[in-house]
Amino acid sequence: MKLTCMREDLNNSLQMVQRAVSSKSIIPVLSGVYMEVSGEEINLHTTDLEVYMKETLPCKTEEEGKVVVNTRLLLDIARNLQGDLVRMEYLENQLQIEDERSKFSLRTMAVEDFPKMPEGKRAVVEELDLELMSTAVNQVAKAASKDDKRPVLQGVNISLTEDSLNMVATDSYRLAVREVKGMSRSGESKEMIIPARALQEIPKWASKGGKIGIFEGEGQVRFETGNTVMMVREIEGKFPNWSQLIPTQHTIKVKVKKNDIIGAIKRTSLVGTAVKMETKGDTILMKSEMADVGSAEEELEAECEGEEIKIVFNSEFLLDGISNVGEEEIWILMNEPEKPALIRGVDMDDYRYVIMPIRQ
Numbered sequence: 001m002k003l004t005c006m007r008e009d010l011n012n013s014l015q016m017v018q019r020a021v022s023s024k025s026i027i028p029v030l031s032g033v034y035m036e037v038s039g040e041e042i043n044l045h046t047t048d049l050e051v052y053m054k055e056t057l058p059c060k061t062e063e064e065g066k067v068v069v070n071t072r073l074l075l076d077i078a079r080n081l082q083g084d085l086v087r088m089e090y091l092e093n094q095l096q097i098e099d100e101r102s103k104f105s106l107r108t109m110a111v112e113d114f115p116k117m118p119e120g121k122r123a124v125v126e127e128l129d130l131e132l133m134s135t136a137v138n139q140v141a142k143a144a145s146k147d148d149k150r151p152v153l154q155g156v157n158i159s160l161t162e163d164s165l166n167m168v169a170t171d172s173y174r175l176a177v178r179e180v181k182g183m184s185r186s187g188e189s190k191e192m193i194i195p196a197r198a199l200q201e202i203p204k205w206a207s208k209g210g211k212i213g214i215f216e217g218e219g220q221v222r223f224e225t226g227n228t229v230m231m232v233r234e235i236e237g238k239f240p241n242w243s244q245l246i247p248t249q250h251t252i253k254v255k256v257k258k259n260d261i262i263g264a265i266k267r268t269s270l271v272g273t274a275v276k277m278e279t280k281g282d283t284i285l286m287k288s289e290m291a292d293v294g295s296a297e298e299e300l301e302a303e304c305e306g307e308e309i310k311i312v313f314n315s316e317f318l319l320d321g322i323s324n325v326g327e328e329e330i331w332i333l334m335n336e337p338e339k340p341a342l343i344r345g346v347d348m349d350d351y352r353y354v355i356m357p358i359r360q
Contacts, residue, residue, distance in 0.1 A: 001035075001037050001063055001064065001065025001066065001067060001088070001089065001090040001095075002061075002062040002063040002065075002088070002089045002090070003037050003042065003059045003060060003061045003062060003063075003087070003088055003089075004059060004060045004062075004085055004086065004087050004088075005042060005057060005058070005059035005060070005085070005086055005088075006057075006058075006084060006085065006086070007078060007081050007083060007084055007085065007086045007099065008084070009057040009058065010042075010057065010078045010086055011075070011078040011079055012057075013042075013044050013055035013056075013057045013227075014033065014044065014055075014071065014074060014075040014078055015075065016053065016055050016204075016205075016228060017033060017044050017045070017046040017053045017054070017055050017071070018033075018046065018071050018072065018075055019046075019051075019053065019201055020046040020047055020048055020051045020052060020053040020230075021033070021046045021048065021071045021072070022047075022048035022049070025048065025049075027113075028109060029068060029109050029110065029113040029114050030047065030048060030049070030115075031070055031071060031072075032046075032068040032069055032070055032071055032109050032114065033045065033046050033068065033069060033070075033071040033074060034046070034066070034067075034068050034111065034114045035066065035067050035068070035069070036066045037059065037061055037063075037064050037065055037066070038061075038064050039061065039064075040058055040059060040060065040061055041056050041057065041058060041059065042056070042057050042058075042059050043055075043056050044056075044057070045114070045117060046071055047115055047117075049115065049233075050195065050198070050232070050233050051195070051197075051198045051201075051230065051231070051232050051233075052115075052117050052118065052230070052231040052232075053201075053228075053229065053230050053231075054117060054228070054229040054230075054231075055227055055228055055229075056227040057227065063089075065090055066111045067090050067095050067108045067111065068108055068109040068110070068111055068113075068114050069095050069106045069107075069108055069109070070106065070109075073106060074097070074106065077097055077104050077106075081097075081099045081102055082099060082100070082101055082102070083099030083100045083101065085099060086098070086099055087099070090108070093107065093108050094106065094107060094108065095108055117229075117231060118217050118218075118220045118231055119217050119222075121215065121216070121217055122215060122216045122217075123213060123214070123215050123216075124160055124185075124190050124214050124215065124216050125160065125165065125183055125184070125185060125212075125213060125214035126183075126184040126185070126213055127183060127184040127211040127212075127213060128165070128180070128182075128183040128184070128211060128212050128213075128214070129182065129183075129211060129212075130202075130205060130206060130208065130209060130210055130211060130212045130225050131206050131209070132180060132182065133180070133202060133212050134202055134203040134205070134206040135203075135326075136165075136167050136178040136180050137156075137167070137199050137200060137202050137203055138203050138324065139167075139176060139178045139324040139351055140156055140167045140168065140169045140176040140177070140178050141156055141169060141196045141199055141200050142169075142176070142320050143169040143170055143171060143174050143175060143176035143320070143353075144156060144169040144170070144171060144196035145170070145171035145172070146171070147171070151235055151237065152193060152235055152237040152238070152239055152240075153169075153170060153171055153172065153240075154195060154196060154197075154235065155169075155193035155194055155195050155196060155235040155239075156168065156169045156193070156194050156195075156196050156199050157169070157191065157192075157193050157239040157242070158191070158192050158193075158194060159189070159190070159191040160185065160189055160190040160191070161189050162185065162189070163181060163185070164179050164180060164181050165179075165180040165181075165183060166178070166179050166180075167180070168239070168242045169196060170240065170242065170245070172356075173314070173317060173355070173356050174317050174320070174321065174353065174354060174355045174356065175242060175245055175246070175353070175354040175355075176320075176321070176324070176351075176352075176353050176354075177242065177246070177351070177352045177353075177354075178350060178351050179350045179351075180350075181350075190216070191239075192216075192221055192234050193234060193235040193236075193237065193239055194221060194232055194234065194235070195232060195233075195235060198230065198232040199232075201230060202223060202230075205225055205226075205228055208225060208226050208228070210225060210226055211225065212224065212225040213225070217231075219233060219234050219236075220232065220233055220234065221234060245340075245354060246342065246352060246354055247333065247335065247339070247340055247341075247342050247354065249335070250306075250333035250334065250335060250342065251306045251307065251334075251335050252279070252304075252305065252306035252307060252309050252333070252334040252335065253303075253304070253305040253306060253331060253332075253333055253334075254279060254284060254302050254303070254304050254305075254331070254332040254333075254334070255302060255303040255304075255329060255330070255331055255346060256284065256300060256301075256302040256303075256329070256330060256332065257301075257328060257329055257330075258322060258323075258325055258327065258328055258329060258330050259328070260300050260301075261284075261286070261300060261322060261330070262319065262322055262323060264286040264298040264300055265286060265315055265318055265319050265322070266319070267296065267298060268286045268287060268288040268296040268297060268298055268315075269288055269315035269316075269319075270288075270296060271288050271289065271290055271293050271294045271295060271296045272288040272289055272290035272293065272295075272296075272315075273314060273315050273316065274288065274312050274313070274314065274315065274358055275287070275288050275312065275313055275314075275315045275318060276288070276310060276311070276312045276360075277309075277310070277311050277312075277313065277332075278308070278309070278310045279302070279304045279308045279309050280304075280308060281304065282301065282302060282303065282304060283299050283300060283301060283302060283304075284299070284300050284302045284304065285297060285298070285299050285300075286298050286299075286300065288315070309334055309336075309337060310337060310360075311334060311337045311341065311357050312337075312357055312358040312359075312360055313341075313355060313357055313358060314355075314358060317355055318355060320353075321343045321353035321355055322343060322353075324351060324353065325343065325344065325345045325351060325353075326345060326348070326351065327345035327346055327347060327348065329345070329346040330343060330344065330345060330346065331343070331344050331345070331346055337357060337360065338357060338359060339357070340354050340355060340356050340357070341354070341355050341357065342354055343355065
């Protein structure tokens with residue numbers, strides 16, 4: 001193997017794929033990046049056996065070949081080289097890396113030990129705007145659980161119908177739902193649970209622009225855009241019936257400007273993680289108090305319908321829901337202080353966020 005490539009291309013591609021490198025595995029080869037040079041391209045592969053990533057970058061090839069080297073070492077070298085061009089050559093179980101001034105030699109690992117990338121054979125979404133997909137992921141993925149004891153809730157449930165893609169995540173304390181339209185579909189309706197941590201890689205591709213495709217294999221789902229491919233193992237199990245968790249009747253309605261309430265929550269939560277919201281006429285009062293720390297409150301203008309209410313929320317969860325509404329004004333729809341509240345935009349309901357209150 002012998003080639004020359006742009007240092008910036010190598011650095012950017014390694015930064016993408018290193019996110020799938022296993023940091024805890026006892027299998028040494030999983031700390032490596034599998035480099036395959038063919039034609040005028042380098043394919044970089046990494047995996048932790050749950051997520052598999054591939055990046056392709058152009059190069060000037062003198063000799064084709066395959067090697068596996070430590071990913072983080074190669075990335076550190078690519079970051080710190082001074083020249084624009086990087087030359088790499090495989091010689092006697094070593095990968096030689098150099099520019100005009102520096103030269104490195106990295107020990108290689110056995111190519112045959114590196115797991116092969118599974119194939120996602122059937123297209124379930126042929127084309128979907130990458131920026132739109134990235135926005136949807138950002139809106140729901142934070143609501144997924146971090147609890148290893150409930151693996152199903154660590155995923156985002158993706159259900160595909162004839163004309164839409166629904167993304168849902170919940171940790172039992174909040175529920176985020178986003179409906180996405182405007183895509184090219186293929187095949188029958190489909191439902192799958194994808195690890196939230198893997199899906200959160202997709203917004204990092206948004207600067208590439210263009211479209212993203214989704215392909216299905218046996219227990220695997222492949223996401224592909226431009227030169228980037230990510231294969232993810234589906235989470236086995238049944239996702240909760242989320243549609244029945246969304247309140248449909250609301251006796252108390254509050255319309256407020258999104259940025260105003262975001263600022264109020266951030267300021268009042270400086271003294272405590274629980275924020276109380278009180279409706280009074282055409283205002284809402286945001287309060288926070290913690291023993292031995294202090295208290296804070298802020299009054300906001302709002303349009304309030306129904307009886308007055310005092311309800312307490314986790315400030316972080318409340319901010320996550322409100323911040324992801326894509327409109328300047330939001331509805332906070334409630335019933336009783338101990339019943340879940342629904343947050344959505346005033347004009348559109350493609351994004352909905354249900355949050356459980358904290359018992360007073």
